[in-house]
Amino acid sequence: MLKDFQGERDVAAVLAAGTSLAGTQKSPLQDGKPFVIVPEGYKAQIVDEVFNNPARASGLVKLRDANSFVAYFNRQKRPESLIYASLDPAKILGVIDDHRAYSAVGADHDGSNWRGYRVEFAVPASREWKVWTGKDRKALNQLEFAELIEDNLPDIVTPDGSTMLSVALNFEASKEGNFVSAARLQDGSTNFVWKEDVNATGNKIAMPSQITLEIPVFENGQPSPVDARIKYRVKDGALTIWYELVRPHKVLEAAFRSIWSQIEEQTATTILLGSPE
Template identity: 35%
Template sequence: MQMEQHPNLADSLAKEMKAPVELLIGAPGQTRRVALPPGWTLEERDDETRLGAPLRKRAKVRLLDADSFIEYVKRHGSLVDSTIWGKADYQAGKVEFVSIINDHGEDDTKPQWRDHTARFSPEFSEEWRRWFGGNRKPMSQAEFAAFIEENLKDVASQDGAGLPTGAQMLEMALSFEASQDMRFKSAIRLANGGVQMSFTQDDDDQTLQKMQLFERFAIGIPVFWNGDAYRVDARLRYRVREGKLTFWYELIRQDKTLEAATTTLITKIREQTGTPFFFGDPFSQ
């Protein structure tokens, strides 16, 4: 029995009928309601899966790189009904994009379901993961020397900037490693902005080991996987306790570097898709 949809029709029939009565709402293949006798529950069934093809596109996909995200939006979206949303927490190092393929357009008479989405979170480069992950974490002399040697190729210098080269950082790191069994004795600030440290062995106070410590250095690393490299400045810090040195580095405004890389990525997405772009959460409550 086919009937027009009515707010209380199914409930009324459920109280009066002794046997199930099927009410088809809309065209076959769409959701239909079934009114059951008293004491039974009201169920919903969807026969769309029995059709030869879905009535409309629905999907929730996650892409792994910017090119795939762009191509998916271009393949399934439209300039009228699709949107792209972006949100970022640069301090926490989080960036995410989501495209709603069937979003509401400007025509109020043609609402959409907003259930076909594509998500993309840019993958950070290995270099960024290492330096960002170790930011402000104390390390022993041996640990810091090993870290510098492992990531030596990331150290960058500029002419006239007074920053150490990779070779100088390596020399300093090796001096740390050679001095790890010695006690810290003194530190003298140099005219070039560095610090010269003196170490002495526990059993011979006359034996001195000197090395130069750079208070500031720079690294050149890509922010996102397979992306362009950016310069990030860093401060080198140390603490002396019981004659032992602890080192750490502090990245200077790495959030601005991440913001710059994200802005470049947004420009690429906008230009290649032509889709309206918004900053925010499209599904916030």
């Protein structure tokens, strides 16, 4: 009986000690966040708002262009701040409170830091890049191809705009006819022959074998040249036509490296290829 009584007193003492923590407490850990012990369930709950400022800076800032990223990173950077870059998807990430160099903190500290304060620039693709890569290697009929050319005529630099507009208009005119042949010419272009009926004289549409675009890869970026090879198939009077961009991944890499170099120079920070976990 005495042993049971002693056990009840121990339990009561533990509960009383827990209840005494109900007021706001300062964490002894490095983050220093204040907390209270909530009576129901006696669960710790963070109460940052009771202080004028958070115990440490944290959060993710998302920006839309390189200049904004540079301005923010330079405003907040510290000796330990680092910048990471990844291409797929295209992104620049600055970690303001990254781990410190071991040599900078001494043998009594391993340099660990919170890595919780970040600034991100998810480099957005331009409208033009999304349009042309979105249709890459997709088979179109002549009307769909004509609409693509007309809607994006300023993007095509070779052949010139008047030539490509003529191609588009001729394709639109052929909508009621049947394609009967396609012949490759000495200059590499192709003559598509179509007729409105069996006895009609054949009409010809000259299509270059390759076009050159000049489009920005990323929003507000400088235009880059991109070649596209024209492919086609004529079957049962129907023309199927498409284009294949030539090594678009290399154009993307070059445009991203340009942004990379700008940020590296203007922040005076060497960018690392990869991402922190």
